Amino acid sequence: MKKKTKILIADDHSLIRNGLLQVLESNSELEIIEAENGKNALLLIQSEKPDIAILDIEMPEMSGFEVAEKVKYQGLAIDLIFLTMLNDETMFNKAMDIGVKGYVLKENTVSEISNCVEKVLGGNYYISPSLSGFLIRRNDNSASSATHKSGLHLLTASEKKILNLVSEMMTSQEIAQELNISIKTVQNHRSNICSKLELSGTHALLKYAMEVTKTL
Amino acid sequence: MKKKTKILIADDHSLIRNGLLQVLESNSELEIIEAENGKNALLLIQSEKPDIAILDIEMPEMSGFEVAEKVKYQGLAIDLIFLTMLNDETMFNKAMDIGVKGYVLKENTVSEISNCVEKVLGGNYYISPSLSGFLIRRNDNSASSATHKSGLHLLTASEKKILNLVSEMMTSQEIAQELNISIKTVQNHRSNICSKLELSGTHALLKYAMEVTKTL
DNA sequence: AAATATATAGGTAATTATACCTATGTATTA
DNA sequence: TAATACATAGGTATAATTACCTATATATTT
Numbered sequence: 001m002k003k004k005t006k007i008l009i010a011d012d013h014s015l016i017r018n019g020l021l022q023v024l025e026s027n028s029e030l031e032i033i034e035a036e037n038g039k040n041a042l043l044l045i046q047s048e049k050p051d052i053a054i055l056d057i058e059m060p061e062m063s064g065f066e067v068a069e070k071v072k073y074q075g076l077a078i079d080l081i082f083l084t085m086l087n088d089e090t091m092f093n094k095a096m097d098i099g100v101k102g103y104v105l106k107e108n109t110v111s112e113i114s115n116c117v118e119k120v121l122g123g124n125y126y127i128s129p130s131l132s133g134f135l136i137r138r139n140d141n142s143a144s145s146a147t148h149k150s151g152l153h154l155l156t157a158s159e160k161k162i163l164n165l166v167s168e169m170m171t172s173q174e175i176a177q178e179l180n181i182s183i184k185t186v187q188n189h190r191s192n193i194c195s196k197l198e199l200s201g202t203h204a205l206l207k208y209a210m211e212v213t214k215t216l
Numbered sequence: 217m218k219k220k221t222k223i224l225i226a227d228d229h230s231l232i233r234n235g236l237l238q239v240l241e242s243n244s245e246l247e248i249i250e251a252e253n254g255k256n257a258l259l260l261i262q263s264e265k266p267d268i269a270i271l272d273i274e275m276p277e278m279s280g281f282e283v284a285e286k287v288k289y290q291g292l293a294i295d296l297i298f299l300t301m302l303n304d305e306t307m308f309n310k311a312m313d314i315g316v317k318g319y320v321l322k323e324n325t326v327s328e329i330s331n332c333v334e335k336v337l338g339g340n341y342y343i344s345p346s347l348s349g350f351l352i353r354r355n356d357n358s359a360s361s362a363t364h365k366s367g368l369h370l371l372t373a374s375e376k377k378i379l380n381l382v383s384e385m386m387t388s389q390e391i392a393q394e395l396n397i398s399i400k401t402v403q404n405h406r407s408n409i410c411s412k413l414e415l416s417g418t419h420a421l422l423k424y425a426m427e428v429t430k431t432l
Numbered sequence: 433a434a435a436t437a438t439a440t441a442g443g444t445a446a447t448t449a450t451a452c453c454t455a456t457g458t459a460t461t462a
Numbered sequence: 463t464a465a466t467a468c469a470t471a472g473g474t475a476t477a478a479t480t481a482c483c484t485a486t487a488t489a490t491t492t
Contacts, residue, residue, distance in 0.1 A: 016235065018239070019235035022234055022238050023231075106229055156437085156438065156439085169419050171419070171477090171479090173478080181439085182442085184440085184441050184442055184443090185439070185440050185441060187480085188440080188442095190479075190480075191480065191482080194480065194481080195482095199480095200480080200481085202387050202448060202479070203387070203448090204480080205480080206385070206479090210426075372467085372468065372469085373468095374468080387448065389447090389448080397469085397470070397471090398470070400470085400471045400472055400473090401470050404469090404470080405470095406449075407450060407451060407452080410450065410451080411451085416450080417450085418449070418477070419478090420450080
């Protein structure tokens with residue numbers, strides 16, 4: 001008796017889980033297990049050792065991305081597929097960096113999911129066509145000399161520390177007190193970050209800081 | 217031969233439509249038709265005259281809410297159920313005002329949908345328990361004058377509109393251009409919102425606006 | 433030893449946000 | 463009719479952010 005391919009579906013929306021189950025169950029080669037949050041997904045990956053995990057990125061307890069990080073860190077032999085509502089380029093790049101094999105948007109058709117699963121089972125990648133722009137841009141960038149989208153690599157340790165506090169909407173005055181340094185130092189760091197990242201405008205830095213940190 | 221109850225499912229995500237179909241088809245009393253956007257939903261409501269329409273609010277071409285407005289305006293005999301990702305209190309109140317009979321969050325369980333359909337078919341309302349807070353607050357408002365947690369109820373229509381734009385980190389200047397009004401008007405609205413909500417501090421309003429909108 | 437990067441701190445100016453005012457026209461309510 | 467709420471717009475003041483400077487001490491690299 002041939003061993004079935006085991007697939008984990010992790011999504012907090014039972015409606016979505018149901019839909020996926022429906023699509024995937026039509027292939028009798030597959031054994032399907034489910035998790036309703038990231039924490040359980042990780043536990044099931046560890047105990048049930050599925051071949052593939054389809055992870056919703058936006059989940060309670062632990063995000064799909066966090067699950068992926070831990071899975072990769074622990075060196076578990078599993079292929080990961082991200083399923084998400086948001087076509088966020090930063091998240092997409094982070095997913096590619098971490099070695100995710102499939103990336104599908106929920107707004108795509110049902111058949112995309114089964115295509116994706118088949119491709120990944122065959123050892124290939126599958127990226128939603130809607131995201132091909134991200135993929136092209138990504139290749140262009142790694143070909144030339146590494147212009148990160150986030151630009152975080154350009155920043156020094158102090159600048160990153162301050163960027164974090166900025167992302168929490170702290171004023172320069174508050175940051176200065178927090179770090180026991182002069183407000184002028186904080187202002188200079190902020191200004192330097194802005195010029196390094198080529199940010200200009202009233203709340204450009206705050207906007208950037210929140211965008212960068214919100215997906216972490 | 218008894219006439220079947222006809223239900224329209226309108227959602228742009230085929231995954232969701234599939235899930236709903238699965239749940240509702242287990243009841244053989246129901247005849248189900250589908251629409252993948254608001255425009256087609258309205259056309260099908262007019263031509264097929266279903267008894268109930270389950271409308272996704274966030275749809276291309278025409279939102280579920282717009283469909284509901286037109287349906288009510290035309291006096292069509294149909295009960296409406298909103299199915300949405302976002303637990304937006306403003307939208308919820310607008311839905312109740314317009315006479316929507318059911319309001320279910322996609323994050324709720326599948327069984328909620330069938331519960332909801334049954335209740336509405338029986339002539340009752342069905343609101344997701346997750347939204348009971350909205351409902352209570354709504355009742356409190358019409359009765360006494362309660363203190364909302366978010367305080368959004370204290371704001372006028374213009375103030376809410378501006379709060380939304382603030383949450384997108386737009387400057388007063390940008391908001392003024394967007395709305396074709398004076399920057400002073402915008403600044404005054406911002407200031408008034410701050411005092412109404414008892415916000416004080418440098419970016420208090422921005423912080424509040426982002427917190428309120430991020431959980432929707 | 434010289435050059436470079438970094439953290440620190442000060443100066444100045446322009447723009448913005450908040451915090452107070454006043455005031456007018458309109459619409460609704462008592 | 464009088465009172466109230468609201469959207470609009472202006473004035474003034476303070477604090478904050480961004481955008482430019484300069485400058486010093488320390489550590490690292492060449």
